[in-house]
Amino acid sequence: MKLPARSGDFAVTVAVRLMVAAFGLAALLVPLPGFTTPSAVLAVFALPLPIVVALRPDSGWVAALLSIAVAEWVITSLFEGTSPAALTVAFGILLYLLHASASFAAALPVTRRVEPGLLIHAVVRLLAVIAVSLLLMVLALSAPSRPGSIGLAAAGSVGAMGVVTLLVVLLRRRPAD
Amino acid sequence: MSETSPWQPTRALHRAVALPGFLLVIAALFGRPDLAALAVPFVVGTAVALLRRPVRPPMVRMTLPATVLAEGQSMEAAVFLETAATPAVIAVQIQADRWLGVVATQGSRATRLRAGDRARLPVTVTALRWGQHALGPVSARAAACDGLFGCRVQVALPQGVTVLPAGEPFTAVDAVPRAAGTVGIHRSWRPGEGGEMAGVRRFSSGDRLRRIDWRVTLRSGEMFVTDTRSERDTDVVIVLDALHEAGDSGGLAGDASSLDTAVRAAAALSSHYLAAGDRVGLVEYGARLRYLPRVAGRAQMRRALGWLAAVAVVPEGVDATVRLLGPGVRPPTALLVVLPPLVDARTTQILATLAQRARSVVAVDTLPSGARPDGAGEWSGLAWRLWWLQRAVVIDRLREVGVPVVRWQGTGSLDLVLHDVSRMATAGALPGRAR
Numbered sequence: 001m002k003l004p005a006r007s008g009d010f011a012v013t014v015a016v017r018l019m020v021a022a023f024g025l026a027a028l029l030v031p032l033p034g035f036t037t038p039s040a041v042l043a044v045f046a047l048p049l050p051i052v053v054a055l056r057p058d059s060g061w062v063a064a065l066l067s068i069a070v071a072e073w074v075i076t077s078l079f080e081g082t083s084p085a086a087l088t089v090a091f092g093i094l095l096y097l098l099h100a101s102a103s104f105a106a107a108l109p110v111t112r113r114v115e116p117g118l119l120i121h122a123v124v125r126l127l128a129v130i131a132v133s134l135l136l137m138v139l140a141l142s143a144p145s146r147p148g149s150i151g152l153a154a155a156g157s158v159g160a161m162g163v164v165t166l167l168v169v170l171l172r173r174r175p176a177d
Numbered sequence: 178m179s180e181t182s183p184w185q186p187t188r189a190l191h192r193a194v195a196l197p198g199f200l201l202v203i204a205a206l207f208g209r210p211d212l213a214a215l216a217v218p219f220v221v222g223t224a225v226a227l228l229r230r231p232v233r234p235p236m237v238r239m240t241l242p243a244t245v246l247a248e249g250q251s252m253e254a255a256v257f258l259e260t261a262a263t264p265a266v267i268a269v270q271i272q273a274d275r276w277l278g279v280v281a282t283q284g285s286r287a288t289r290l291r292a293g294d295r296a297r298l299p300v301t302v303t304a305l306r307w308g309q310h311a312l313g314p315v316s317a318r319a320a321a322c323d324g325l326f327g328c329r330v331q332v333a334l335p336q337g338v339t340v341l342p343a344g345e346p347f348t349a350v351d352a353v354p355r356a357a358g359t360v361g362i363h364r365s366w367r368p369g370e371g372g373e374m375a376g377v378r379r380f381s382s383g384d385r386l387r388r389i390d391w392r393v394t395l396r397s398g399e400m401f402v403t404d405t406r407s408e409r410d411t412d413v414v415i416v417l418d419a420l421h422e423a424g425d426s427g428g429l430a431g432d433a434s435s436l437d438t439a440v441r442a443a444a445a446l447s448s449h450y451l452a453a454g455d456r457v458g459l460v461e462y463g464a465r466l467r468y469l470p471r472v473a474g475r476a477q478m479r480r481a482l483g484w485l486a487a488v489a490v491v492p493e494g495v496d497a498t499v500r501l502l503g504p505g506v507r508p509p510t511a512l513l514v515v516l517p518p519l520v521d522a523r524t525t526q527i528l529a530t531l532a533q534r535a536r537s538v539v540a541v542d543t544l545p546s547g548a549r550p551d552g553a554g555e556w557s558g559l560a561w562r563l564w565w566l567q568r569a570v571v572i573d574r575l576r577e578v579g580v581p582v583v584r585w586q587g588t589g590s591l592d593l594v595l596h597d598v599s600r601m602a603t604a605g606a607l608p609g610r611a612r
Contacts, residue, residue, distance in 0.1 A: 063192040070200065070215070077211070088211045096218035099196075103189035103324030109268050125323065129225060133218035140214040159213075160201035163220050167194055167227070 012114040016105045017054040023098040024050030024065050030091050031072035033080055053098075058106035066095060085141045092137055093130055100126055183234040183328040190325040193223040226323040235259060235267055237317045237332040239300075244336065245483075246304040248343035248429045256298040256315055267319045271300060274310035276428060277338060278303035305428035307342035307440055307486055311335035341482040343429060344444030345587045377401045412458070412471050412508055413450045415443045418517035418524050419463030422490045424545035435518035438543040440485050442516055442585045447481045458511075459484055462502055462527075464491040471511070502527065512537050512598070514591070518544040519582070525571055532579040537598045539591060540575065540582045 028046040049068070053061045073091065077083060083091070104122055108114060197216035204212035236259040242252050258267055273279040280301045302312060313335040320327045377390050380400035393401040417439045426434040433441070447457050451473065458471030459481055469484045513531060517524040519542055531538045549561065572582045581594035 058188060060188060063188065063196070066192060066196055070196070070212075073215070074203075074212070077209075082209075082211055088214050092215040092218055095196075095215060096222060099189065099193065099219065100222060100323065103187070106187065106189065107268075107318075107320030107324045107327065109270075109318065122323075125225075129218060129222040133221045136217045136221065137214040140210050140217055142210075157202070157205040160198070160205050163201055163216075164194075164198050167198075167220070167223060 010110060012119060013105070013108050013110045016101060016108065016114075017057065017110065020057055020098065020101045020105050021050040021054035023094060023101055024053045027065065027069040027091075027094050027098050028072065030087075030094060031069060031076050033076055053102060054105070057102040062099065062102040066099065069095060069098075085138075088141060089134065089137050093133065096130070096133070097126070100129075183330070184231050184321065184326040185328060187320075187325060187327045189323075190223075193219055193226075193325060197223075222323065223325065226325050229322070231321045231326065234328045234330045235317060235319050237267075237269065237315055237330050239271075239313060239315045239332075239336070241302075241312065241336055241338070245339045245341065246302075247341045248304055248307050251301055251303040254300045254302050254312070256300055258296040258298065258317065267317050269298060269315065269317050271313065271315050272335075273302070273312050274338075276304070276306035276308060276340070277310045277312055278305050279312070302338070304338070304340040305430075306426060306437070307340050308489070309486055310338050310340060312338050339483065339486050342440045342444045342485050344448050345441060347442075347445035347449050347590075348588050374403060374405055376404050378404050411450075412456045412511035413446070414458045414460060414471065414511045414513050415446050416460045416462065416502070416513060416515040417443055417485075417488055418515065418521070418543075419461050419465075419488055419490050420521045420524065421518060423518045423520055424548035432547065433545060435520075435543040435545060435548070436488065436490065438545070438585050439516035439518075439541075440488055442541060442543065442590075443485055444482060445587070446514055447485075448478060451475070451478050451481075457481065460502060461488050464493050464495060466495060466502070496523075509534075509536065513539070515540045516543050516585075518542070518548075519568060519572065520544060525575065528575055528580045529578050532575075538580050539594050539598055540580050541590065542572070542582055542584045 025043070025046060028049065029043070032042070049061065049065055053059075053065050073083075082088075197219040200212045200216035200219075204210060204216070237256065239254060239256050241254045246252060256269055256271065258269065271279055280303070304310075315332055317330045317332065318327070319330060377393050378401065380389065380402050384402045388402040390401045390403045417436075419436065419439075421435070423435040425432060426437050443459065447459070450457050454473060456471040456473045457477060459467075459469035461467040467484070467487075469481060472480075513536055515524075515528060515531075515538060517528070517540060519525065519540070528538060528540055550557070575582055581597050583590055583594050
């Protein structure tokens with residue numbers, strides 16, 4: 001079927017994919033030292049992967065980009081030390097925005113008009129998740145950072161197990177309808 | 178999610194579980210609260226999304242107000258979407274035959290349905306060309322739980338839409354070779370009650386007094402009456418050559434292929450002769466043979482249009498011959514209007530054979546003037562011109578054996594040749610002529 005191509009029909013789906021690319025590029029650049037003045041060469045080298053992710057938001061490239069960004073974050077912290085809390089929170093939200101916008105883009109074929117209600121609902125839900133996450137992230141960052149502490153590792157492991165258990169319970173729960 | 182559920186986890190769900198799980202383990206093992214903080218939005222977002230998981234896919238169905246359209250006609254179909262207890266993002270796609278113009282005024286959208294919602298998406302379907310076309314299937318792609326689950330619903334199996342050919346306005350002179358019925362509007366060569374004067378003759382018993390020609394009677398001193406020709410109906414058999422389709426079809430608004438011209442001309446001819454009270458039959462010959470028996474009346478027009486919508490060039494099948502055509506082109510007195518593109522020697526042979534059997538045949542050339550063979554080489558232009566010359570020779574030879582060939586030009590296309598065919602039929606009917 002040839003879809004009607006009216007100007008502005010696909011503006012939303014294209015904008016969502018541009019946002020995916022922008023979040024992806026930012027996720028690659030933010031963990032780097034001196035990211036506030038990134039060199040043009042670096043940006044050019046970093047650009048192809050976010051573009052691929054924007055074009056194929058339903059592919060495994062999203063996970064690859066997230067993994068690379070996290071690896072950058074960990075490696076940088078090994079050399080430069082732990083980043084400020086504000087930057088950590090911003091980076092965490094950036095990663096989630098990349099994940100959520102890619103999920104949203106994957107659900108929308110690019111040749112579809114998007115109803116305003118659908119967009120508003122997605123944005124409101126995203127803001128709610130970010131608001132709750134901000135509070136929990138501040139709590140997590142307030143925990144003492146003591147590498148090698150067996151007690152802290154055990155407590156952290158129990159917490160991680162709890163989170164994984166929560167997700168598994170939610171996945172195995174009887175569905176709504 | 179059970180294996181039978183149409184909702185399947187997406188890559189987004191995999192990464193939404195794997196990434197925070199990995200971050201939390203590393204954070205716990207190496208005492209890195211910052212990594213735990215990075216995992217928090219993923220955990221919160223996934224937990225919120227999974228609170229309401231779907232089981233049943235959205236219901237999607239399509240309804241058509243009609244399954245028969247005329248060329249150029251439009252109808253408004255509707256696609257209905259319905260969710261169960263879970264909100265879902267749904268993107269609808271409607272597939273359709275090339276010759277059904279589908280404009281989904283709102284159907285090409287992504288929409289969000291709340292739990293239990295129903296949505297009606299109007300879809301305008303325009304018939305661009307005659308034929309039997311398929312509308313559908315309608316497929317819907319749905320996502321739930323913020324894209325963590327997805328399903329593709331394939332619904333509404335293709336529905337058949339028959340598009341009747343649009344007959345051009347057509348009229349022809351009131352000349353048919355052998356008016357043979359009992360009543361009708363065509364003047365026959367047989368004497369009888371009618372409005373067409375044939376001459377005067379001597380009065381004989383049974384003649385009506387009002388037919389006495391008093392002038393001749395007074396002048397000659399004998400009783401003379403005015404003689405008239407009877408008015409009768411006739412049989413018209415329209416033969417469509419479906420051996421080949423020459424030229425590209427652009428639908429009703431575009432260029433016409435040879436088959437387009439043949440089908441639309443057949444519709445126009447049928448309409449004209451059926452309106453005149455004649456019996457009209459149709460024959461399709463190609464790799465398959467189809468007949469529509471000769472019947473008069475308005476119902477036959479509906480049957481003829483439906484029959485014409487099914488005309489198609491079939492790649493392989495029987496070999497068309499006059500012998501196979503036989504049952505369809507009876508009776509021998511019928512006017513045969515053959516609609517060929519004249520690109521196949523078999524058609525030429527059939528036309529010549531029919532003419533040699535003293536049948537009243539008219540050939541209407543349906544080859545589009547702009548038709549060109551596929552592919553082009555250094556000698557294509559020259560070969561094409563030679564082929565046209567050869568074709569012109571074939572047409573001249575057909576005329577020599579008594580098959581008038583005309584191009585289809587709508588109203589009046591057949592006037593000249595119908596006079597010729599009528600004259601030839603009359604000459605053939607004279608005593609002493611071979612039949």
